[in-house]
Amino acid sequence: MSAHPIVIIGAGLAGAATAWALARRGRDVVLLERSTPANEFGSSHGSARIFRYTYPDPFYTELVREARGGWDDLENESAQRLISSAGALDFGALRNPAGLAAVLAANDVAHELLSVREASQRWPGISFDGPVLWHEGAGVIDAESAVKAMVHLAVRLGAQLRHDWVASRVSRDGDGYVVESESGDSVVASQVVVAAGGWLPALLDRLDLPAEALDRFPPLEVRQEQALHFPYRDPDGDWPTFIHKGADIQVYGLPGGRDADFRGQKVAEYNGGPVIGSALQHDRVIDGARRDRVVDYVARTLPGLVPEPYAETTCLFTNAPDDDFIIDRVEGITILSPCSGHGAKFAPLLGELAARLVTGEDAGLPRFRPLAALAGA
Missing domain, CATH: 3.30.9.10 (D-Amino Acid Oxidase, subunit A, domain 2)
Structure with a gap:
């Protein structure tokens, strides 16, 4: 197991669920949130x-x-x-x-x-x-309470939460990655999970993904x-x-x-x-x-x-196309974008699916893996 943590970008329902699922497995996790978990600018705020x-x-x-x-x-x-x-x-x-x-x-x-x-x-x-x-x-x-509950449980199991941390770029660094913030901070990661929701389109071409992955990525x-x-x-x-x-x-x-x-x-x-x-x-x-x-x-x-x-x-x-989810992995980057307007009800399961993909426990659900055919996926 790498000495570096698994870094998760985004502490909404999907990111919080993944942090909880990985922390339950004893993995070292750093959860990065551009504001605060379940903030009103994203898709996971509120009680309804x-x-x-x-x-x-x-x-x-x-x-x-x-x-x-x-x-x-x-x-x-x-x-x-x-x-x-x-x-x-x-x-x-x-x-x-x-x-x-x-x-x-x-x-x-x-x-x-x-x-x-x-x-x-x-x-x-x-x-x-x-x-x-x-x-x-x-x-x-109650989406907001669910996010906070999962973050709390993950932190109790050893995960780190860094709020007001705006991820701006992910770059390869040897066998791992460096995640940089807009303010100049950085964290070294063994793997990266991107659960950025509505921010994903602006971040996608800054993830150091292979060109073929960017070309084949479904339109959002x-x-x-x-x-x-x-x-x-x-x-x-x-x-x-x-x-x-x-x-x-x-x-x-x-x-x-x-x-x-x-x-x-x-x-x-x-x-x-x-x-x-x-x-x-x-x-x-x-x-x-x-x-x-x-x-x-x-x-x-x-x-x-x-x-x-x-x-x-x-x-x-x-x-995403056909209102599906995206839970896919290319090399050491897992992209988790389970929105399409109906992802909230699946939150704990989505974290489990992402965690299994990150840890190699299984190959994920083919329907949610549009990039799986790429080399190294």
Whole structure:
């Protein structure tokens, strides 16, 4: 084993999970974060992300089932609840509730396929436009608390956290690497894991990767998304998470939790924000026209909410082709970019997958390894 640590760039959900997974294996880990873990400029901040099993592709539903065990372990070891029960509704012609139900059935996930009338009786605060899928095993992830829990556990096992450390370049150094910061600091690494999320596009050509790897790397699309919080008309009502994909708009919603004083539903248009070059262009400005689209949607479709947002925020989606993840390794650099707008629910598992790849325990999942054919990968 090398005398130098494994260096992880990025302490969001993915980086924190990888640090925890490697520290559990007794590996020497240094976790570098450009600001603070789960800061508001990235994709892992706040208290409200959806945990769900519904995917049209059974590959991901099977991964969710595996990830659930990781969440159980994390909750047990951190002695805190990180996923609160809420259940999930899926509806809309483009969401295909019947098709999703078939995937859940094949994976033994409890669910119900309801008519408009049945669903409306149970959730009068939502106007449904067709059959509705309900599965009670869904919930809400407290992303910020999860990041902090994993970082805490990793540090307790010996990992080092260096915050306010902006990685600017990775260079080969003999059998290892040197990671440099914008301020001139450096750390020598045996291997490097890059879990930089929306900052990855700006960092990619500074990782000292082979030219062929850069040429073959999948294109990434970074979007500045925005979410609005709307107050419940009935503060004592029971609101689930939901995904609605209609012909004119695709929207998701979930209880806003601590982010919104527990008094409203977080609602956002899926992939509705502007495309930006990288997280460096994240200006955190709410776009008025996009805001109006969501407000209009709430007025039409969610009568149980007051269509006047009392809080709003922006965040980043970093999308890979086909909404897949990237967990790939070239020589001693592992790139972990599990975003595509749906990575949060897999966080502990993603750390495990990355750790197995880094340590050579297995060859990773082919679907997430677009560069695996390269020499030395």
